[in-house]
Amino acid sequence: MRVQGKMFLGLAVFILASAIVYGYWSKEPAGTTALFLAFGLSVMIGFYLAFTARRADTGAQDNENADVADDAGEVGFFSPHSWQPLSLAIGGALAFLGVIFGWWLLYFSAPMLLIGLYGWVFEYYRGENQTQ
Structure with a gap:
């Protein structure tokens, strides 16, 4: 770095x-x-x-003397699948549409954003992906 x-x-x-x-x-x-x-x-x-x-x-x-293969291996942990970003994207799209068409759309986008954010943060604390 x-x-x-x-x-x-x-x-x-x-x-x-x-x-x-x-x-x-x-x-x-x-x-x-x-x-x-x-x-x-x-x-x-x-x-x-x-x-x-x-x-x-x-x-x-x-x-300076390293080969390309020296940097091979595990880079980090990445979630294999998650539906939470879709909820955040829909909520964010509705929120930005609320700026264009009317602030009343924020009443529909806020729950979507909160559900998506909560689900993404606590994704590995419950359900089948729960870590020990």
Whole structure:
């Protein structure tokens, strides 16, 4: 992760220089603000990756003499199947349609969102997927 952290911090320096030059030459506030916000996002991601790299084990991407096969193996745990994201998607779609057509749609979307969120958070605490 060190490499990715350095890449994002380098990108942040480039975006900062671009924002300063663009703001000086164009005198246009919207684009200048967008570039400064992109600089801030790049700095946040870069510092997060650099901070995480100190606590995590050194990966194969940080070793110059590593092979591709050195990074093989289990990456993490991913849920094999879940219906909860579908409930969240339907609830979110209804909520955004509520902004367009009327706030009354939020009465239908809020329960869908809450049921989906509750189900996703507690998915592995009940039913057939319960962990020991």
